[in-house]
Amino acid sequence: MARKAKDVIESDTAPPPIELPAAMFSGPGLLTLADLLPVMTAFVDRDLRYRFINKPLAEWLEQPRRKLIGLHMREVIGDEAFEHREPMLKAALEGERQFFASTFNHPARGLVAAQTDYTPWVNPGTGEVDGIVIVVTDITEQRVTERALRESEERFRRIANNAPALMWVTRLDRVRDFVNDAYCEFLGMAHEEARVLDWRDRIHPEDVDRIVAESIAGEAALQRFTLEGRYLRHDGEYRWIRSVSQPRFGPDGDLSGFIGVGTDITVRKEAELELMRLVEERTGQLAASEAQFRAVFEAALEVMVLLEPDGTVIAVNNRREIWRHPKPEDAIGTKLWDAPTMSAYPQHRAVMQEGIRAAARGEVFTTEVKMERERMPTAFLDVSVQPVRGPDGSIIYLLFEARDITELKTAQEQLRQSQKMEALGQLTGGIAHDFNNLLTVVVGGLDLIAKRADDAKLRRYAENALAAAERGARLTGQLLAFSRVQRLEVRPTQVAPLIESMRPLLRNVLGPGISKTFDLDEEMLPVMADPTQLEVAVLNLAINARDAMTDGGVLHFASRKVEVTSDSELEDGSYIELTISDTGAGMTEDVASRAFEPFFTTKEVGKGTGLGLSMVYGMARQSGGTARIESAPGLGTAVKMYFKAAEGATVADAAHPDREAEEDLATHHAASVLVIDDDPDVRSFIVATLEEQGYRVHEASDGRAGLAELQRADPDLVILDFIMPGLSGAEVASRILRKQPDLPILFVSGYSETEAVKRVAPHAPLLAKPFRSDALEKAVRGALAERANS
Numbered sequence: 001m002a003r004k005a006k007d008v009i010e011s012d013t014a015p016p017p018i019e020l021p022a023a024m025f026s027g028p029g030l031l032t033l034a035d036l037l038p039v040m041t042a043f044v045d046r047d048l049r050y051r052f053i054n055k056p057l058a059e060w061l062e063q064p065r066r067k068l069i070g071l072h073m074r075e076v077i078g079d080e081a082f083e084h085r086e087p088m089l090k091a092a093l094e095g096e097r098q099f100f101a102s103t104f105n106h107p108a109r110g111l112v113a114a115q116t117d118y119t120p121w122v123n124p125g126t127g128e129v130d131g132i133v134i135v136v137t138d139i140t141e142q143r144v145t146e147r148a149l150r151e152s153e154e155r156f157r158r159i160a161n162n163a164p165a166l167m168w169v170t171r172l173d174r175v176r177d178f179v180n181d182a183y184c185e186f187l188g189m190a191h192e193e194a195r196v197l198d199w200r201d202r203i204h205p206e207d208v209d210r211i212v213a214e215s216i217a218g219e220a221a222l223q224r225f226t227l228e229g230r231y232l233r234h235d236g237e238y239r240w241i242r243s244v245s246q247p248r249f250g251p252d253g254d255l256s257g258f259i260g261v262g263t264d265i266t267v268r269k270e271a272e273l274e275l276m277r278l279v280e281e282r283t284g285q286l287a288a289s290e291a292q293f294r295a296v297f298e299a300a301l302e303v304m305v306l307l308e309p310d311g312t313v314i315a316v317n318n319r320r321e322i323w324r325h326p327k328p329e330d331a332i333g334t335k336l337w338d339a340p341t342m343s344a345y346p347q348h349r350a351v352m353q354e355g356i357r358a359a360a361r362g363e364v365f366t367t368e369v370k371m372e373r374e375r376m377p378t379a380f381l382d383v384s385v386q387p388v389r390g391p392d393g394s395i396i397y398l399l400f401e402a403r404d405i406t407e408l409k410t411a412q413e414q415l416r417q418s419q420k421m422e423a424l425g426q427l428t429g430g431i432a433h434d435f436n437n438l439l440t441v442v443v444g445g446l447d448l449i450a451k452r453a454d455d456a457k458l459r460r461y462a463e464n465a466l467a468a469a470e471r472g473a474r475l476t477g478q479l480l481a482f483s484r485v486q487r488l489e490v491r492p493t494q495v496a497p498l499i500e501s502m503r504p505l506l507r508n509v510l511g512p513g514i515s516k517t518f519d520l521d522e523e524m525l526p527v528m529a530d531p532t533q534l535e536v537a538v539l540n541l542a543i544n545a546r547d548a549m550t551d552g553g554v555l556h557f558a559s560r561k562v563e564v565t566s567d568s569e570l571e572d573g574s575y576i577e578l579t580i581s582d583t584g585a586g587m588t589e590d591v592a593s594r595a596f597e598p599f600f601t602t603k604e605v606g607k608g609t610g611l612g613l614s615m616v617y618g619m620a621r622q623s624g625g626t627a628r629i630e631s632a633p634g635l636g637t638a639v640k641m642y643f644k645a646a647e648g649a650t651v652a653d654a655a656h657p658d659r660e661a662e663e664d665l666a667t668h669h670a671a672s673v674l675v676i677d678d679d680p681d682v683r684s685f686i687v688a689t690l691e692e693q694g695y696r697v698h699e700a701s702d703g704r705a706g707l708a709e710l711q712r713a714d715p716d717l718v719i720l721d722f723i724m725p726g727l728s729g730a731e732v733a734s735r736i737l738r739k740q741p742d743l744p745i746l747f748v749s750g751y752s753e754t755e756a757v758k759r760v761a762p763h764a765p766l767l768a769k770p771f772r773s774d775a776l777e778k779a780v781r782g783a784l785a786e787r788a789n790s
Helices: 005-012 027-036 055-061 073-077 079-093 140-162 181-187 191-196 208-221 266-280 284-299 340-344 346-360 406-452 456-483 495-501 503-510 531-548 589-594 612-622 680-692 703-713 729-739 754-760 773-789
Strands: 040-045 050-053 098-106 110-122 129-138 166-170 176-179 225-232 238-249 255-264 303-307 313-316 365-371 379-389 395-404 491-494 514-519 526-529 553-564 573-582 626-631 637-644 672-676 696-700 717-721 745-749 766-768
Touching: 040 055, 050 055, 055 129, 073 079, 079 098, 079 110, 079 129, 110 140, 166 181, 166 238, 176 191, 181 191, 208 225, 208 238, 238 266, 340 346, 346 365, 346 379, 346 395, 379 406, 491 495, 491 531, 495 503, 495 531, 495 553, 495 573, 503 514, 503 531, 526 531, 526 637, 531 553, 531 573, 531 612, 531 637, 589 626, 612 626, 612 637, 672 680, 672 703, 680 696, 680 773, 696 703, 703 717, 703 729, 717 729, 717 773, 729 745, 729 754, 745 773, 766 773
Parallel strands: 514 553, 672 696, 672 717, 717 745, 745 766
Antiparallel strands: 040 050, 040 129, 098 110, 110 129, 166 176, 166 255, 225 238, 238 255, 303 313, 303 395, 365 379, 379 395, 491 526, 553 573, 573 637, 626 637
C-alpha cells in the first residue's frame, strides 16, 4: 500500500543532529556526492524525464550523461522495458515505493538482470510527489552463478541416482537434505518420505546401541568414518550395510552436515560370521594352535598378510611401518592391490597382482620394491608371496611378507662406495708410485744438466723442464693423498685453533665478496691428523667453495664432537666432525657421488685438476677418519670430515730439530754406500750423484743381491727402495738390522710409507721420490750423522 506524502515528509526530512558545511548540500555538492556513491542512481520528474543521472549509472548505460538528461525513460530503456515497468512507475508517483528484479535488454551488453528500487520524492514544501529516485543494481553475475549452481546440483542428482550404492546428504539435525534412488528403493519409500525418516528406527536391535555410539564418535571427530551394521530393508529382511561418511563444510568453513555412501556387504559379512561360527566350534587344541599362530603373526618383524588364493585379504598383523597405512585392518576384505597401502603406492599394483598369480600357481614369488612418494621417506622392501597348502596339498591360503631392508640397502651402498674408493685408491697409488720412479730419473737428470750446463739458454730450458717435472711430482703427491699412502705426520692436533690460525689466509684467498662464519667446538678435543695436510685440505675446500659462489655468499666452518657406532667406514668411538659448508650452486646427486674420484671435475678445462677433493678424502681416510659430501642443486654444499679423537694425548710441538748442524761433511764424503733399487734408471741416478759427491758406492738390483753385496762391501749406509719385487724393502731391512742393528738405512720410495717404515726401522729416514741431487746428499749426510751421534 502506498505511503502518504505527509508521512514521507515527516519521516524522511527530519534534520540530522550534525552540523555539516552548507556547500555540501548545494547543487554541485550533492552532484559530487551522488557521483561518488557505489550505486547507480537517477531522478525522473512526474513526466518520467531524467533530471539527474549519476556517473556510475551513465557509465553502465554506456551513454554520455548530458545526452541522457531530459530524455523520457521510454527513449532510454526501450518500449518493451518501459511497458513492463510502467505500472510500478505509476504506483511510485502515487507515493508507493516499488522494489523488483527483472531482465533488461542492454543496448551494448545484451540481456542483463537488474534489481531496481523506485522511491517517491516528496516536495517538503507542498507535500506532493514531484518525482522518483531510482536505484539500480546489476545482478547478472549473481543470476549466472545461481543457474550454474542449480545445474551442478542437478548433475549430482543424476549421477547419485544412477549409482548402485545408497547415497545421502544430511544436515546437522541429521535430517536428510538428499537421498538417491537406491536409498529410496532399499526403504521402499518415496523420496520425501525417505528423506525425513529417522534411520535409527531401521537398525537391528542388537546393533543399534553400537552403531549410534560409533556414529556420534565419528561425527565428533570431523573425519571420515565407517560403520557396519544390519538395517531393515523394505521387504522385512535385515541386510548388512557398510557405510562411509565424511563431514561437509560450508563456504565459511563451518560444519554444515555429512555426506554418506552405503554398500550392501551381506554376502561377505555372512561368510565372515559363518567362518567365525565354525572357528568357535573348533576344539581347544585348534584354538590353542590359532593363538600360537596369532602370537607368531603379531610378533613377526615383517609385515604379514594372510590372503585368499584370489588375493583377498583375510588377516593382517599390526607391524607398524612408516610406509604402511595407519590402520592395517582396513585392508581386510579387499584385494591386496586395492588395499589402502597400495592405494598410496599405485605404481606397485601390477607387481602385487603378478605375485598373487604366481603364488596361486604354487610358486614362491620374491621381488624387491621401492616405496617412494612425495613428502614421505623412501623405503626398500624385500617382498615375498608364497602358497599355504592344506592337508590334501591344495592351496588354501597365500602368505604375503614384506621386510623393510632400507638400512641394509644403505649399508650396502656405503660398502660399495667404500670399496670403489678403495679400488681407485689402489689404482692411483700404483700409478703414482711408478710415475714417481720415472720422475726421479727426470728430475735428477734435469738437475744435473741445470748445474753443469755452461750455455745459459740450455740451462734455462733445463730449469723450466725441472720446474714442470716437480709440478708433476706435486700431482703424484695428490694422487698418493687420495690413495692414502702419502707421508703424513699424524699426531694429536686441535682442530679449532688450527682453523682460527687460518683466518688471515682465508680472508686473502676468499676475497671481500664471501662472508665467513665460525661455530667451532669449545671442548678443544685433540684429534689424530697431520696439521699441515689438514690446513691444505681446508684451503682446498675454501677455494672450491669460493668458485661455487660466483656472486658471493657465506662460507661456514663448524666443528663438534660426535659419537660413531655401526659405521661402515669408521671404527666406533669419539670423533670430531669438521664441516665446511657454502651457499653456492650445489651439486646434483650424480656429481656428488663422484666428487671424491681423482681427476673428476666440473670446472672448465685448465681451471682444475680434479685432485683437490680426492686429496681431502685420502688425507681423512689415512688419518683414521673419512670425508662425506651433502649437497643439492641450489642449496649449497657441505663437506664433512671426521677425525678420530686422540683423548688423553698431548698436542705435539710442531718444531723439528735441525739435524744439519750436527753433520760433519769432511767425514761423510769418504763413507761407503750400498744402493739397492730394482729400477735401473733410478739406481743409476743415485749412484752417479753419490759418486760425484765423493762417496764410495756399491749397487744391487734386488733384495737378495743387496744382502749378498752387503756381506762383501760392509757399507756405512744402505739406501734401500721400499717397494721391490721378490724381497721387499721391509724384509731386506729386517734381515740387515737383525745382524747389524747399528747400520743406518735410508729408505727411498715412490710411496710415502712413513708408518710402514717406522714399524720396520723406527729410526730410519724416508726420502720420497722424486728428489734432486741436493735432497739426496742432505738425506745421506743426515743418516750418517745419526750413526755418528748414536
